[in-house]
Amino acid sequence: xxxxxxxxxxxxxxxxxxxxxxxxxxxxxxxxxxxxxxxxxxxxxxxxxxxxxxxxxxxxxxxxxxxxxxxxxxxxxxxxxxxxxxxxxxxxxxxxxxxxxxxxxxxxxxxxxxxxxxxxxxxxxxxxxxxxxxxxxxxxxxxxxxxxxxxxxxx
Amino acid sequence: xxxxxxxxxxxxxxxxxxxxxxxxxxxxxxxxxxxxxxxxxxxxxxxxxxxxxxxxxxxxxxxxxxxxxxxxxxxxxxxxxxxxxxxxxxxxxxxxxxxxxxxxxxxxxxxxxxxxxxxxxxxxxxxxxxxxxxxxxxxxxxxxxxxxxxxxxxxxxxxxxxxxxxxxxxxxxxxxxxxxxxxxxxxxxxxxxxxxxxxxxxxxxxxxxxxxxxxxxxxxxxxxxxxxxxxxxxxxxxxxxxxxxxxxxxxxxxxxxxxxxxxxxxxxxxxxxxxxxxxxxxxxxxxxxxxxxxxxxxxxxxxxxxxxxxxxxxxxxxxxxxxxxxxxxxxxxxxxxxxxxxxxxxxxxxxxxxxxxxxxxxxxxxxxxxxxxxxxxxxxxxxxxxxxxxxxxxxxxxxxxxxxxxxxxxxxxxxxxxxxxxxxxxxxxxxxxxxxxxxxxxxxxxxxxxxxxxxxxxxxxxxxxxxxxxxxxxxxxxxxxxxxxxxxxxxxxxxxxxxxxxxxxxxxxxxxxxxxxxxxxxxxxxxxxxxxxxxxxxxxxxxxxxxxxxxxxxxxxxxxxxxxxxx
Numbered sequence: 126x127x128x129x130x131x132x133x134x135x136x137x138x139x140x141x142x143x144x145x146x147x148x149x150x151x152x153x154x155x156x157x158x159x160x161x162x163x164x165x166x167x168x169x170x171x172x173x174x175x176x177x178x179x180x181x182x183x184x185x186x187x188x189x190x191x192x193x194x195x196x197x198x199x200x201x202x203x204x205x206x207x208x209x210x211x212x213x214x215x216x217x218x219x220x221x222x223x224x225x226x227x228x229x230x231x232x233x234x235x236x237x238x239x240x241x242x243x244x245x246x247x248x249x250x251x252x253x254x255x256x257x258x259x260x261x262x263x264x265x266x267x268x269x270x271x272x273x274x275x276x277x278x279x280x
Numbered sequence: 281x282x283x284x285x286x287x288x289x290x291x292x293x294x295x296x297x298x299x300x301x302x303x304x305x306x307x308x309x310x311x312x313x314x315x316x317x318x319x320x321x322x323x324x325x326x327x328x329x330x331x332x333x334x335x336x337x338x339x340x341x342x343x344x345x346x347x348x349x350x351x352x353x354x355x356x357x358x359x360x361x362x363x364x365x366x367x368x369x370x371x372x373x374x375x376x377x378x379x380x381x382x383x384x385x386x387x388x389x390x391x392x393x394x395x396x397x398x399x400x401x402x403x404x405x406x407x408x409x410x411x412x413x414x415x416x417x418x419x420x421x422x423x424x425x426x427x428x429x430x431x432x433x434x435x436x437x438x439x440x441x442x443x444x445x446x447x448x449x450x451x452x453x454x455x456x457x458x459x460x461x462x463x464x465x466x467x468x469x470x471x472x473x474x475x476x477x478x479x480x481x482x483x484x485x486x487x488x489x490x491x492x493x494x495x496x497x498x499x500x501x502x503x504x505x506x507x508x509x510x511x512x513x514x515x516x517x518x519x520x521x522x523x524x525x526x527x528x529x530x531x532x533x534x535x536x537x538x539x540x541x542x543x544x545x546x547x548x549x550x551x552x553x554x555x556x557x558x559x560x561x562x563x564x565x566x567x568x569x570x571x572x573x574x575x576x577x578x579x580x581x582x583x584x585x586x587x588x589x590x591x592x593x594x595x596x597x598x599x600x601x602x603x604x605x606x607x608x609x610x611x612x613x614x615x616x617x618x619x620x621x622x623x624x625x626x627x628x629x630x631x632x633x634x635x636x637x638x639x640x641x642x643x644x645x646x647x648x649x650x651x652x653x654x655x656x657x658x659x660x661x662x663x664x665x666x667x668x669x670x671x672x673x674x675x676x677x678x679x680x681x682x683x684x685x686x687x688x689x690x691x692x693x694x695x696x697x698x699x700x701x702x703x704x705x706x707x708x709x710x711x712x713x714x715x716x717x718x719x720x721x722x723x724x725x726x727x728x729x730x731x732x733x734x735x736x737x738x739x740x741x742x743x744x745x746x747x748x749x750x751x752x753x754x755x756x757x758x759x760x761x762x763x764x765x766x767x768x769x770x771x772x773x774x775x776x777x778x779x780x781x782x783x784x785x786x787x788x789x790x791x792x793x794x795x796x797x798x799x800x801x802x803x804x805x806x807x808x809x810x811x812x813x814x815x816x817x818x819x820x821x822x823x824x825x826x827x828x829x830x831x832x833x834x835x836x837x838x839x840x841x842x843x844x845x846x847x
Binding site for chain 1: 400401404408409412429461463587588590
């Protein structure tokens with residue numbers, strides 16, 4: 126979409142006005158600074174998704190809409206999670222972070238901050254794997270997606 | 281180098297360049313520089329309304345009756361919030377408008393300044409698009425885009441919010457001749473493959489119906505529609521917004537469909553085997569319960585410029601996205617070149633069935649009544665104006681009777697708020713219609729409840745000598761509310777009685793207009809004739825009508841089209 130003030134709120138407003146659900150939304154400018162790219166995760170029946178797509182296309186500032194689910198695609202989400210890490214748990218959490226290919230990016234004597242990238246379900250799996258009471262804080266970006274292979278989304 | 285102009289001058293020059301001859305507005309602090317420039321020129325006429333809602337409705341009526349973009353000018357804050365009802369009304373009916381609003385100076389935005397409101401935020405859900413002009417260098421191109429977006433594709437209102445300091449700044453002015461936007465390219469031609477498929481299906485129909493809506497009016501496709509229907513001899517029904525798209529006096533016209541549509545139109549709609557939907561959107565007031573509608577098997581062709589209208593409430597078989605007249609031309613061309621014809625035996629059987637439904641005479645009412653029946657007033661209005669008036673309406677029972685009993689043979693003659701259902705629309709819209717058609721006869725069919733929602737515009741009509749004929753169907757009730765309370769709420773008429781009504785005659789006279797009260801059926805026609813003889817006068821005709829009259833047929837909410845309550 127056009128990288129203009131207000132474009133994001135048009136999309137968000139459309140979803141709330143029509144009762145569609147936003148599971149996650151991430152947006153930033155692209156290599157062409159006049160354009161922003163948004164990845165939006167939503168759910169609904171085929172009819173609802175068809176309407177979502179059409180309604181998004183109708184927004185004047187939206188240049189192109191594709192449904193990544195229609196083809197092979199890759200999606201990644203970034204999560205920063207601060208966990209309690211004392212005593213024996215310190216090793217256990219480190220091991221778990223390694224298994225999920227996470228990095229510990231900040232350390233105190235009581236906590237680790239772990240950076241983790243992957244599909245949303247991988248991040249969920251990591252949170253399931255560690256003791257819920259150990260989780261102090263999480264922050265997630267929402268998914269970003271891109272098509273597989275040589276095909277590119279260009280305007 | 282072009283001469284440097286202020287933002288206010290540029291705004292006016294843009295209007296002039298767009299050929300705007302008339303705008304509707306109300307001044308205020310944030311638009312004073314723009315008003316100053318209006319004052320210094322005489323190409324763009326400004327009509328001063330008495331409330332911003334009326335400015336937008338008037339611009340809307342102007343647009344609907346002329347196919348030009350309507351323009352309104354309002355100040356920041358309350359000016360804008362008052363305008364919102366008008367903007368939402370235009371949005372729901374896809375009317376091309378450009379609304380220019382003043383805004384507090386850029387350095388005051390966000391500081392809760394006097395008369396500041398987040399205009400772009402407040403209007404976002406009810407405009408086709410809106411702009412905040414932060415810099416004078418953006419002003420001319422934004423105005424160009426606004427007119428372009430408003431009038432092309434599926435039309436709609438576009439708002440341009442201009443901060444006061446931008447109207448003061450100076451800059452060299454050139455109005456762009458063209459505008460192209462990578463993110464906005466409305467389709468025009470329909471997909472030829474789809475059109476071919478549609479032709480096959482149309483020719484295979486045994487029980488066809490052509491169902492058309494406001495899209496036919498907005499895109500000026502009445503001529504093509506009539507040609508298509510005539511060459512096929514298929515029955516045609518119009519939605520409330522589509523009346524006048526096909527001549528109502530034609531034998532092939534089976535009336536309006538929907539909640540208060542005719543028996544024959546609703547039955548034909550429910551039991552057809554091929555439905556040709558043109559510039560219509562299957563909304564809840566038109567097809568009733570979509571589940572009930574889809575109980576019957578039929579194939580649907582849907583022609584519309586807006587892809588999001590297709591398969592929104594009802595799944596269609598052959599969608600054609602394109603500009604209606606262009607698609608219809610293509611369709612007619614293909615139909616002419618094909619050797620095949622529709623099955624005439626099946627078609628004449630279908631017409632027989634439709635005529636049987638017609639015999640049900642679903643719009644009958646008591647013509648012998650001693651009390652004025654509202655239907656009679658509309659019928660007489662039709663006779664007296666020879667079907668040639670522009671008719672606006674407010675919202676409620678009177679609106680339905682107007683739609684049922686005034687036979688519109690031409691497009692852009694019937695002007696009402698269909699989508700949003702805005703009471704108070706009728707009189708200001710009629711002002712816009714009269715200004716766009718100075719020689720036209722303009723009647724506003726209204727009720728004593730609706731008319732009071734914008735009654736202040738009697739003053740505007742006085743100032744500009746707008747000779748509207750206000751046909752007030754006065755039953756001392758919010759009639760449609762009363763009807764629903766009678767049918768669905770055990771006759772408990774909660775707050776729907778119009779107590780403490782003004783003396784409309786004296787009220788009209790106090791503005792220098794003519795007022796008439798009509799209480800007997802035998803006086804209806806003479807009163808109307810006399811009113812239209814007063815060519816230069818607004819006449820307020822207060823018809824005292826039967827309080828208990830209801831609108832029939834009626835498809836109750838949630839019911840199917842064939843489940844009508846009949847007289």
